[in-house]
Amino acid sequence: MLNNSTDKPDIVKTNPPSELYHLLDNLFHHLRSRISEEWMDVDLTMPQVRVMFALHRNGVSRMSVIASLLGVSLPNSTGLVDRLVEKNLVVRKTGTDDRRSVSCELSQKGQELVESLLYSRKSWWDSRLSELNEDEIKDSLVGLRALISAIKRAE
Numbered sequence: 001m002l003n004n005s006t007d008k009p010d011i012v013k014t015n016p017p018s019e020l021y022h023l024l025d026n027l028f029h030h031l032r033s034r035i036s037e038e039w040m041d042v043d044l045t046m047p048q049v050r051v052m053f054a055l056h057r058n059g060v061s062r063m064s065v066i067a068s069l070l071g072v073s074l075p076n077s078t079g080l081v082d083r084l085v086e087k088n089l090v091v092r093k094t095g096t097d098d099r100r101s102v103s104c105e106l107s108q109k110g111q112e113l114v115e116s117l118l119y120s121r122k123s124w125w126d127s128r129l130s131e132l133n134e135d136e137i138k139d140s141l142v143g144l145r146a147l148i149s150a151i152k153r154a155e
Helices: 018-041 046-059 061-069 073-088 108-129 132-155
Strands: 090-094 100-104
Touching: 018 090, 046 073, 046 090, 046 100, 046 108, 061 073, 061 100, 073 090, 100 108
Parallel strands: none
Antiparallel strands: 090 100
């Protein structure tokens, strides 16, 4: 594609500018450093955290559903849940009709932990986003919508 003013290829259309890569890397660097701070006091592996957030999002779930959501085998998901049960973060329930049917849900302690982590993340974002003026918020929304749309189209 040619740009009318210079008759050179339109770099933005054919190849994202290096500044965009740099800005995205910078953004992810700040987000990663925040995530590590948030989790410093949480004695859980990332797969265990994923189980907890899946249960938070989906509510009571059978073991097979948990395994499917995480993309792991049933024995793997069972091991993850076992460790969360030991930490009193998840409650396991057997079916009344079929004792082989096992469902899981977050315990009160697990629910509080997930909500605390979500609140911490929201508070962090609130303090950063409050620094933006109205025009910067509008521009950010346009840019993020475009980026998300491009990601979805590429999937």
